[in-house]
Amino acid sequence: MTTAKSSPRRSTYRHGDLQRVLLAAGIELARAAGPDAVVLREVTRRAGVVPNAAYRHFASRDDLLRAVRSAALAALALAIEAELARVRPGKRVAEVARAKLHAVGVGYLRFAQAEPGLFRTAFVVTDDTEVKERDAMTGNSGLNPFELLGAALDEFVVAGLLAKAKRPGAEYLAWSAVHGLATLVIDGPLRRLDRRATVRIGDRLLEMVEKGLG
Amino acid sequence: MTTAKSSPRRSTYRHGDLQRVLLAAGIELARAAGPDAVVLREVTRRAGVVPNAAYRHFASRDDLLRAVRSAALAALALAIEAELARVRPGKRVAEVARAKLHAVGVGYLRFAQAEPGLFRTAFVVTDDTEVKERDAMTGNSGLNPFELLGAALDEFVVAGLLAKAKRPGAEYLAWSAVHGLATLVIDGPLRRLDRRATVRIGDRLLEMVEKGLG
DNA sequence: CGGTATTGTGTACACCGTCCACATAAATTT
DNA sequence: AAATTTATGTGGACGGTGTACACAATACCG
Numbered sequence: 001m002t003t004a005k006s007s008p009r010r011s012t013y014r015h016g017d018l019q020r021v022l023l024a025a026g027i028e029l030a031r032a033a034g035p036d037a038v039v040l041r042e043v044t045r046r047a048g049v050v051p052n053a054a055y056r057h058f059a060s061r062d063d064l065l066r067a068v069r070s071a072a073l074a075a076l077a078l079a080i081e082a083e084l085a086r087v088r089p090g091k092r093v094a095e096v097a098r099a100k101l102h103a104v105g106v107g108y109l110r111f112a113q114a115e116p117g118l119f120r121t122a123f124v125v126t127d128d129t130e131v132k133e134r135d136a137m138t139g140n141s142g143l144n145p146f147e148l149l150g151a152a153l154d155e156f157v158v159a160g161l162l163a164k165a166k167r168p169g170a171e172y173l174a175w176s177a178v179h180g181l182a183t184l185v186i187d188g189p190l191r192r193l194d195r196r197a198t199v200r201i202g203d204r205l206l207e208m209v210e211k212g213l214g
Numbered sequence: 215m216t217t218a219k220s221s222p223r224r225s226t227y228r229h230g231d232l233q234r235v236l237l238a239a240g241i242e243l244a245r246a247a248g249p250d251a252v253v254l255r256e257v258t259r260r261a262g263v264v265p266n267a268a269y270r271h272f273a274s275r276d277d278l279l280r281a282v283r284s285a286a287l288a289a290l291a292l293a294i295e296a297e298l299a300r301v302r303p304g305k306r307v308a309e310v311a312r313a314k315l316h317a318v319g320v321g322y323l324r325f326a327q328a329e330p331g332l333f334r335t336a337f338v339v340t341d342d343t344e345v346k347e348r349d350a351m352t353g354n355s356g357l358n359p360f361e362l363l364g365a366a367l368d369e370f371v372v373a374g375l376l377a378k379a380k381r382p383g384a385e386y387l388a389w390s391a392v393h394g395l396a397t398l399v400i401d402g403p404l405r406r407l408d409r410r411a412t413v414r415i416g417d418r419l420l421e422m423v424e425k426g427l428g
Numbered sequence: 429c430g431g432t433a434t435t436g437t438g439t440a441c442a443c444c445g446t447c448c449a450c451a452t453a454a455a456t457t458t
Numbered sequence: 459a460a461a462t463t464t465a466t467g468t469g470g471a472c473g474g475t476g477t478a479c480a481c482a483a484t485a486c487c488g
Contacts, residue, residue, distance in 0.1 A: 014435065014484060040476065052477080053436050061476060125401040146403070172398060173419050177387075180394030184386060187339040189360070205387050212426025228453065228466065254445065266446080267467050275445060 010048055019057040021047045026068040030121040038065050038121070062127050070136040072122035076111050077139030080148050083107030097159035098210070101152045105178045105206045106199075108145065112182035113198060119186060123179075149175055162213055170213055177209050224262055233271040235261045240282040244335040252279050252335070276341050284350040286336035290325050291353030294362050297321030311373035312424070315366045319392050319420045320413075322359065326396035327412060333400060337393075363389055376427055384427055391423050 015021070025046040029037045040061040044051045058064040083103040090096050112119040138144045143151065150171045156162040162170065184190045185198055193201070229235070239260040243251040254275040258265045272278040297317040304310050326333040352358045357365060364385045370376040376384065398404045399412055407415070 012484085018435085039474095041474080050437055051475095052438085052479095055477075056435050123397075123401075169415060169418065172395070172404060172415060173391075173422050176394030176398055176419060177391040177422075178394070179397065180390030180392070181386070183337075183393065183397075184390055187337075190386060201383060201386060204383070205390060208387050208391075208423065208426030210426070211428075212422030212424070214425075226453090232466085253443090255443080264468050265444095266448095266469085269446075270466050 015049060018047060022054055022057060023067055026064055027071050030068050031117045034117045035121040035124040038068055066126050069121055069124055070133050072118040073137035073144055074139060075118055076122055076145045079111035080104055080107035080145055081139045081141055094159040094161055097155040097161055100155055102206055104149050104152045108178050109182055109202045112186050116186040174209050177205055181205050229263060232261060236268055236271060237281055240278055241285050244282050245329060245331045248331045249335040249338040252282055280340050283335055283338055284347050286332040287351035287358055288353060289332055290336055290359045293325035294318055294321035294359055295353045295355055308373040308375055311369040311375055314369055316420055318363050318366045322392050323396055323416045326400050330400040388423050391419055395419050
């Protein structure tokens with residue numbers, strides 16, 4: 001017999017869509033158990049392929065992880081955009097701007113709590129710092145999470161809620177606060193908070209950011 | 215011959231102080247390259263001992279990592295206390311309280327930038343959530359970093375800078391902001407900032423927290 | 429149709445954490 | 459002081475990991 005061993009479960013020698021399947025498996029592992037769970041051999045196992053096959057599509061395990069990380073960032077961007085889409089186009093620009101910034105924060109925190117594995121993966125620190133797949137980590141708007149926050153702050157300036165002089169760098173301050181709370185909620189002392197309590201403290205935090213930025 | 219092989223480099227069969235040496239080696243690895251670098255076999259290698267010897271002092275690699283994490287938290291607490299000690303005991307309580315909160319934030323950020331490996335290790339998420347070595351992670355004051363922040367906020371209330379009603383949970387908000395900025399600075403987009411620029415944005419962040427908390 | 433580039437396979441290596449049985453030395457009991 | 463128990467380090471093994479290298483099978487292109 002020419003073919004036996006384990007279980008080919010695939011008639012053709014070529015897989016056809018291995019890259020995508022490997023990435024999908026990686027994302028699934030990350031979702032279930034965070035970045036450390038993205039192990040190359042398990043990914044290939046799920047794709048029904050030998051471990052080394054992955055090296056035809058990813059330079060290393062770290063390269064695969066980077067791809068998964070981009071996907072996680074894209075998912076976060078989509079979650080934020082979904083929250084932004086719920087903002088009703090009211091009359092007063094100030095209120096709309098406020099609602100949008102709030103939506104960014106809420107989307108961020110919601111995602112962290114709903115998908116902690118992906119969230120941690122999105123912010124894992126990989127070997128080489130610079131990113132090439134810039135647009136693999138964006139949502140429908142073409143903006144990544146950080147840029148979505150920046151856009152919301154721009155509207156704050158337009159609405160007169162934030163002095164133009166204070167705009168540069170403001171996204172770092174706002175992002176710090178929201179991201180910090182997210183890590184507290186998924187890994188830190190606020191781990192056991194339920195959704196309601198999270199929303200409450202999230203609101204307080206966003207209030208602090210709004211009041212404090214100006 | 216009874217003894218040969220590699221190099222015992224130790225005459226006595228017993229080591230004498232292995233637990234401490236293993237922990238020290240683990241801390242050194244964490245300092246140099248973060249939590250993932252705390253690998254059990256390397257730690258024992260540095261102690262001149264066979265890998266399994268570690269299991270007489272730590273239940274697992276994760277247990278060792280937890281000990282290193284406690285040490286890292288203690289180091290952070292010490293850094294904060296050092297900054298607090300520089301606060302001059304001025305006349306006005308309000309000014310002192312402000313300076314102390316500022317010192318906590320600055321100590322936190324300084325430590326993150328000066329010892330990124332230890333900082334990341336201090337906040338690594340380990341398997342079992344609860345901590346037993348509660349006082350292995352404190353500074354000279356007996357307080358851990360989080361509690362030091364809480365104490366600073368208490369003084370804020372005493373000084374009338376923070377309404378009593380807003381005190382509960384305030385440490386979560388302040389901590390979120392500072393910790394978020396720290397991660398931005400060591401792993402995120404602000405990675406390349408020099409000390410001066412870090413101090414500047416740190417000041418802005420702390421200003422936001424002060425203004426926003428009230 | 430025949431050569432060539434692409435993609436998956438097989439084998440092998442070094443490293444990791446951890447289990448088990450065993451050896452040695454210190455502590456304790458007799 | 460001798461005997462026994464307990465603490466600590468050793469040796470060897472197993473299954474897991476990432477990845478390098480040579481090879482095989484297919485798709486593609488002239």
